[in-house]
Amino acid sequence: MRKAFICPTKYVQGENELLNLGYFVSTFGKTALLIAHKDDVARVKEQLQQTAEQYGISFVESGFSGECSRKEVARLQQVAKDNNCDCTIGLGGGKAIDTSKCVAEGEALIIVPTIAATDAPTSHSAVLYTEEGSFDDYAYFKQSPSVVLIDTTIISKAPTRFLVSGMGDALSTYFEARATSAAYANVNAGLPCGFREKKCGEAKSTKTALALAKLCYHTLLEDGVSAKHACDKNQVTKALENIIEANILLSGLGFESGGLAAAHAIHDGLTLFEGTHKYYHGEKVAFGTIVQLVLENAPKTELDEVLNFCLSVGLPVCLNDIGIDSYTEDELKLAAEKACIPEESIHSMPFPVTTEAVVAAIVTADSIGKDFKKKMERNHEKTNQ
Structure with a gap:
């Protein structure tokens, strides 16, 4: 291999x-x-x-x-x-x-x-x-x-929203690398130089890449909230240093040598909705990560952990959060079809993915995200009473 x-x-x-x-x-x-x-x-x-x-x-x-x-x-x-x-x-x-x-x-x-x-x-x-x-x-x-x-x-000193968007991009890294590894799919690290139509290299991910991707995820959970507060005040703390490293280095090595899967492909599909254009790449990828977890039927504890992290730092958890306030079945199908074109990374999932499965995962993820958000808001209100 x-x-x-x-x-x-x-x-x-x-x-x-x-x-x-x-x-x-x-x-x-x-x-x-x-x-x-x-x-x-x-x-x-x-x-x-x-x-x-x-x-x-x-x-x-x-x-x-x-x-x-x-x-x-x-x-x-x-x-x-x-x-x-x-x-x-x-x-x-x-x-x-x-x-x-x-x-x-x-x-x-x-x-x-x-x-x-x-x-x-x-x-x-x-x-x-x-x-x-x-x-x-x-x-x-x-x-x-x-x-x-x-x-x-x-x-x-840059706006905090950039840092949070980077956390959204980094959030997908472990889950996409895990899927790519399980599927024995190819990663970008093996590609020769040139444009996409000239690609001919094939290579699988290393244990090193998957370990870095996992470290990226754990760093986000440990330091994400504290880093956001530091950036809000334009202060360099150890937590901010760790998140900058996670956003740029750990996620960068993790995605390129570990592989992309459904989260980024779903991001690409959802960009067909004009409302998403005012949102940053990482913000949309965060929701794409939630959709991927639904698509693969991840354990509820894992999905809840991701949802809780997203809400704690201000990342999207439902379609409304990325500018999609309404949609038709045809519009959602077009987005799913775009996510499933032959060259998309969604085919690095360790099982066949269909347009219908992507539509179902998006609708379900949206519903789960909305319910989780309401639940957290109710808990917050009770705490403040």
């Missing part, structure tokens, strides 16, 4: 760590292409100037358009070439990070997230969009980023 595990060359996390960015640039050379939205650059301008002076390096600002498109990637590769850049930096959120991966193509890449909203920073994959913002393709590169640099001080 062929197994695979992939990870960044170096992961560094700490307070005010952005001040050391210049050092990591200097390990490649003197000049770095900086791919970041202008607002993110403005937030950390002082730290960038300080680290550049301290380590004798320079940043080439790219005028990033904000969209990870093939045209923008080609433009930025030319900017890097014209300025003899020794490495590429992706600083900010998902689009800047994915664009930097495409520009670097697996070489000399430093990722600096300014929010902990997803587990994408550590991965060797990216999502390409058209210039108008529609989905184009997935891209995979020969290796993960050379350096992932996490400044917890900066992340603590």
Whole structure:
């Protein structure tokens, strides 16, 4: 059996760590292409100037358009070439990070997230969009980023909703990795570089990936609530440090080397509902995780544990919570069909999944989530009387 595990060359996390960015640039050379939205650059301008002076390096600002498109990637590769850049930096959120991966193509890449909203920073994959913002393709590169640099001080000052969304994305990691392992399904870690249509690698998950995914889940349960309170007050605590690590590193390694399953596929299907578009990826994945647990008939104690965690940190537990206030049978069927297309990760579940089964699981999960939410509200009212 062929197994695979992939990870960044170096992961560094700490307070005010952005001040050391210049050092990591200097390990490649003197000049770095900086791919970041202008607002993110403005937030950390002082730290960038300080680290550049301290380590004798320079940043080439790219005028990033904000969209990870093939045209923008080609433009930025030319900017890097014209300025003899020794490495590429992706600083900010998902689009800047994915664009930097495409520009670097697996070489000399430093990722600096300014929010902990997803587990994408550590991965060797990216999502390409058209210039108008529609989905184009997935891209995979020969290796993960050379350096992932996490400044917890900066992340603590970002809106708490980003951190909570990251917990929603991380919540699915263990359950999807567990399903993938049970099914002996393939994981992304074994893929060669190239675009999705060129994929030919097949590999199964390792025990290492499943262990990291499980640790991710336990960390969320132990530190999620405390980390949320810390972020509300823009404070870096041990709990916040642990959750940032869970959201980015543990979840990142867990999803890429452990595998995706129903939760992310159901997320993809539910995006057909326009009401979901104002909600973040991780928020929708959290509900997708609940649907997956219903789909596999998970023990009630496990489902209740997940529901309780979601409510404790403010993650969705029903369709209303992700902007779906009403739906028709046909609309729900279309969403389920999208979740079940041949290339979706739902087929990594350890049993055959049908459109009808997904519809039933969504409706049931919605009902269970609503009832659980009402029950917790009643208990809260009794406690306060």
